[in-house]
Amino acid sequence: MHTGEVKTYLCFGNFTSSVLIYSMCIVFILGMAFPVPAENIHKTEPSAHEIVARIGDRTITREAVDLRIHQISQKRRNKPTPDEIEKIIDQMVEQTLFAEEARSLGLDKDPKVQLLLQETVDKMLANLYVYRHLMPKVQVSEKEVAAYYQTHQKQWIDPEAVHARHILLRVQRKAAADEIQAVEARALEVYQRLKNGEDFIVLANRYSQDTGTKDQGGDLGFFTRKGKVGPISDTAFALKDNEISEPVRSSVGYHILQTLEHRPQQTRPLEAVSGEIRTHLLREKRLQAAQEERKLLEKKYHLEMTGSGQPLKEDDGDPDH
Numbered sequence: 001m002h003t004g005e006v007k008t009y010l011c012f013g014n015f016t017s018s019v020l021i022y023s024m025c026i027v028f029i030l031g032m033a034f035p036v037p038a039e040n041i042h043k044t045e046p047s048a049h050e051i052v053a054r055i056g057d058r059t060i061t062r063e064a065v066d067l068r069i070h071q072i073s074q075k076r077r078n079k080p081t082p083d084e085i086e087k088i089i090d091q092m093v094e095q096t097l098f099a100e101e102a103r104s105l106g107l108d109k110d111p112k113v114q115l116l117l118q119e120t121v122d123k124m125l126a127n128l129y130v131y132r133h134l135m136p137k138v139q140v141s142e143k144e145v146a147a148y149y150q151t152h153q154k155q156w157i158d159p160e161a162v163h164a165r166h167i168l169l170r171v172q173r174k175a176a177a178d179e180i181q182a183v184e185a186r187a188l189e190v191y192q193r194l195k196n197g198e199d200f201i202v203l204a205n206r207y208s209q210d211t212g213t214k215d216q217g218g219d220l221g222f223f224t225r226k227g228k229v230g231p232i233s234d235t236a237f238a239l240k241d242n243e244i245s246e247p248v249r250s251s252v253g254y255h256i257l258q259t260l261e262h263r264p265q266q267t268r269p270l271e272a273v274s275g276e277i278r279t280h281l282l283r284e285k286r287l288q289a290a291q292e293e294r295k296l297l298e299k300k301y302h303l304e305m306t307g308s309g310q311p312l313k314e315d316d317g318d319p320d321h
Helices: 015-020 022-032 064-078 082-104 111-137 142-151 175-194 201-208 232-238 270-300
Strands: 051-054 057-063 159-172 218-223 251-263
Touching: 051 082, 057 064, 057 082, 064 082, 111 159, 111 270, 142 270, 159 175, 159 201, 159 232, 175 201, 175 251, 218 232, 232 251
Parallel strands: none
Antiparallel strands: 051 057, 159 218, 159 251
C-alpha cells in the first residue's frame, strides 16, 4: 500500500497543492473550475418559468444561466451586461445543439471521452469532499498564532532601511576619459544648483536619466544596505535626513543622492503578521489532515498500486500469494 506523499487528483494537479492553496480551490469549486455543461440536465421536468430554452428533450434553465454568469463574474470581477447575458444564453444554446448532435453520433461513447469525463468528475468531487468535509475541521486558534510568533521572532525582523531619491547622469560603458569628465562636470553643476536651494524633484524630472524614477522625482523608495549597489547604498546610509550627496560614481554613471528618512531595524508586532502566521499554520494543518485522510481512505478502499504505472497482476486466488 502506498502511504507516501499525497499525490492524487485534485485541481492544480495534486491533492496536496490543492489543500495548500485552499482558498483558491474554493473559487474553482464554487465558480470557475467546474466544467459546467452548457445545459442544465434535469431528471425531472423543470417548471415552465425556470426554462430559458428548450432543445428537443433538453432544457436550459435560469439556474444554469445564473451559474454561468457567476463563473464569468468571478473571472472578470464584474457582472456581464444584459447584452452580454443574451450572448451567453445563445452560446449555451449553440453548445447544446452541437453536444446533442455529438451524442447522436455516439461520440460520448468513445473510450477516451469516457476517461476524460470520469477524470473531470473525479476532480470536482474530490475538491468538493475536501472543501465540505475535510477543511472545516481544520482550525487555528489565537493561542497557536501567538505561540508561533514567539518561537519564530527572527522571521519578523525588518532590517535597517533608508528612503532616498537620486538624480542619475549616465556614463556609457565604453566612454572615453573626456566623455566621463564631461558627465561628471554636468553632475557637479546639478549638485551645485541643489546646494543653492533648487528643488530636487524638479531637477530630477529635468535631468535624471533613470527612466524608472525620474517622473517620480528620482524616488528610490525604502531599501536596505543590500538593496542597492555599494556606492549608492553606502552613501545613502551615511547621509543625514534631507542631506544631499556630492556626485557618486557607480557602474552606470554619476548619482546625486538625497536621503529622506532613516528607518532603524525593527520587529513587526504580532498584529501586523498574525494573518500571515494563520495562513501558514492553516496550510500546514490542512496538509497534515489531507495526508491522514488519504491513509484512512487507502485502507477503506483497499488501495493497490504497482508504483511503476504497469497494470496490476490479477489475483490468482492462491491465499499464499
